[in-house]
Amino acid sequence: MGAPGAAPARPLDAGPARARRTAGPTRRVEQVTGTGPDAVEPRTTELRRIERDLHDGAQARLVAVGLRLGAAGALIDRDPQAAKKLVTEAQENVGRALQELRDLVRGIHPPVLAERGLVDAVRALVLDVPLKVEVRAEVPGRVAGPVESAVYFAVSEALANAAKHSGARHATVRFSHTAGLLRAEVADDGHGGADPLLGSGLRGIQGRLAAFDGTLSLSSPPGGPTRLTMELPCALSAPTAATACGTGCSCC
Numbered sequence: 001m002g003a004p005g006a007a008p009a010r011p012l013d014a015g016p017a018r019a020r021r022t023a024g025p026t027r028r029v030e031q032v033t034g035t036g037p038d039a040v041e042p043r044t045t046e047l048r049r050i051e052r053d054l055h056d057g058a059q060a061r062l063v064a065v066g067l068r069l070g071a072a073g074a075l076i077d078r079d080p081q082a083a084k085k086l087v088t089e090a091q092e093n094v095g096r097a098l099q100e101l102r103d104l105v106r107g108i109h110p111p112v113l114a115e116r117g118l119v120d121a122v123r124a125l126v127l128d129v130p131l132k133v134e135v136r137a138e139v140p141g142r143v144a145g146p147v148e149s150a151v152y153f154a155v156s157e158a159l160a161n162a163a164k165h166s167g168a169r170h171a172t173v174r175f176s177h178t179a180g181l182l183r184a185e186v187a188d189d190g191h192g193g194a195d196p197l198l199g200s201g202l203r204g205i206q207g208r209l210a211a212f213d214g215t216l217s218l219s220s221p222p223g224g225p226t227r228l229t230m231e232l233p234c235a236l237s238a239p240t241a242a243t244a245c246g247t248g249c250s251c252c
Ligand SMILES: Nc1ncnc2c1ncn2[C@@H]1O[C@H](COP(=O)(O)OP(=O)(O)O)[C@@H](O)[C@H]1O
Pocket: 001, 002, 161, 162, 165, 166, 167, 188, 190, 191, 192, 193, 194, 195, 196, 197, 198, 199, 200, 201, 202, 203, 220, 226
């Protein structure tokens, strides 16, 4: 962690985040752009996580369902009791697969986002953050679903960082939308020293935003404060209520 009095800033341009840095006498500002080849890495990591979760979770359950139903079919005439037991087990596996799929989908697009939109979802999120967090917003409409998700998880990571690393007592989240640009800022009054090269969370934010041509700027001089600014080009639509997945399905 880049604590006060830490070693001089390293040449961040050489690092995996391809960060661009302009340094003033007392504070460091990095703009983490999403244009370099390494910007793809966090997205790939996220896709791998989803792939692994599907493989080890729902896919494994469904393979077990297939095997049990096959065995039940072979036994049904000879031993109906054993076949019935296998069908019950298959049913349990289907239930678990469905739960795992629900959990996975929630991690990609939490229902609270679809139901309440970005700003209210973040207002709900901050209730669980062990800091005093103020949320201010001037966003007169609804942001497209995938952009909402990207910004929601980015704000969530920034607040988790503030709670975990900063020693802050207070944080502020500000949303605004002007000239086709959504801007989200997360600031804390902690000791500063945030550095994308020291972990994967900030680079994860960068990857999520880069997928939508968004940028992440970070100011976190030793001694603080820390401010993350995310900007994404996006249009607003009229605010609407939606079901959990927007399709009116009955499965989630
Ligand atoms: N708000 C913050 N205040 C102070 N330090 C921070 C803050 N956010 C991040 N850091 C520092 O930057 C590092 C990188 O953060 P991150 O990429 O989110 O990785 P992680 O949280 O997994 O360690 C953290 O390990 C921490 O040392």
